Amino acid sequence: MAKVLMKGNEAIGEAAILAGCRFFFGYPITPQSELLEYMSLHLPKAGGTFLQAESEVAAINMVYGAAGCGARVMTGSSSPGIALKQEGISYIAGAELPCVIVNMMRGGPGLGSIQPAQSDYNQSTRGGGDGDYKLLVYAPASIQEMVDYVQISFDKADQYRNPVLIAGDGVLGQMMEPVEFSSQKATDLPAKDWATTGTDGKRAPNVINSLYLDAEELEKHNIHLSEKYAKMKENEQRWESVGIEGAELVIVAYGTTARIARSAMDNLNKQGRKIGLLRPITLWPYPEKAFEELDDATKHLLVVEMSMGQMIDDVRIVNEGKRKIDFVGRSGGVIPSTSLVEEKILEILERSE
């Protein structure tokens, strides 16, 4: 298939349709609305159903209902909208249903701004709603990667019976890039014999539920969930590393910020520095294994985020005090410049020389 030039939000919609998504429930919010608009036109053409819900809360609960039927279903929103959806996301995780949620992050807290941000890292990776649960969280850095991960997200959601979150940002949602739709579908997904389809008089009723009134039963369920998350931790960590061998400093950044960091890295390496980049693709499970690849020569880690510093906590956890960690970032919808990152790197290296 030839490459086409597409806006990020629309490319996600097309990728979802190609991945077999036939139900989309959403609510307008900047900078994600083009996904909603794209689905309203194109999903019905593919035989699917688009519904603009009365609220973010209703949209995620419609997803909950459709996911319980075994349908491939998606919703999308942006930061404050995702906050509203957390109730439903927790129920979906508790009832172990597959679905894909897209968050085109914008500045917060509160109503915040409509410009790009990464300040939902904690909301994305710590569950987000009530209870002990995790989402599988992908943070693509280009529209092509976003498109590829839509297919992967639906497949992984089915494989693990777990909601999957695609954590983009206002940049990835709004910009245009050439993309190719050529994702490979998973072929060995489990049958959805748990779905509510009507018994047809052939089996006992199926019940979709997250309520366990008996404390011991709920604990058993939570242990089952954490065993599932342990499997995800073992098998689903993804990252990209560039130039980490012999690097004196490695930048840790994801999504749009990783591209800015990459430019800063290239500029400094042209000047004779040895800077590497570690780009988490999964935010949960956090790519801890990536840090095992780091060189003994690397004494510094620089975390770059479009927030006041959220992922840095995970870097601190995995680093276990081995290397010095610094942070640079912009927030509120301001995009960090390459020169800001370069200046910070030089400041760190000069300080330690």
Next chain:
Amino acid sequence: MAVIFERTKGLTPVSTHYCPGCTHGIIHRLVAEAMEELGVLDQAIGVAPVGCSVLAYKYFNCDMHEAAHGRAPAVATGIKRVWPDKFVFAYQGDGDLASIGTAEIVHAAHRSENISVVFVNNAIYGMTGGQMAPTTLVGQRTTTSPLGRDPKQAGFPLRISEMLATIPGATFIERVSVDTPANVRKAKRVIKRAFEIQLEGKGFALVEVLSTCPTNWGIEPTLALKWLRENMIPYYPLGNFRDATKEEVSDGQ
């Protein structure tokens, strides 16, 4: 010997957790019998609420989905959009539907979702221990209106059926009661009619069922039925508030 009464296949053969004298049991049976008689049990997907009937998924003998508080109409919407040919119903109480879930019920009616909703109104929050609901009557004592509901402070009780009947998409809205055997039989006919509307593809139908809560009202079951009759029915009159299947113009024009 001739069998004159049997347990409906629409209910699972278990004891319910409902308090003695609570009318949820009767309403469950009416819903289950209606589904059985219409032959939709094996094509049915029910949505249970949060509240006293939170465990309804254990009692209805069909596929069930347990929703978050107030969200049953949204969950039912998701289900119905996936399975337009299956029978989808939501069973909700007054805390669930008339308070935390008003947006979801209004908009399910507004879209005329082709679903059936059974709305059980007992004028109180039962499961959490008898707090005031939007449907609690003026002067009624609850654990959060210990001196009786004061409309200056808490507003007047919300008449959900009358409100929903103003929505163009609400195809069928009727209020019934289960305080007497005659009213129970009437309620069954109305619930069955609401279900038929879905099977005919005619859109959103809701039956409000006035119900008792002897435990939290603090009166014995027979007196609770009398209290319902003497206090609830005057404020919440029984009858049909909308039947668009009988109207010439059904789009609110």
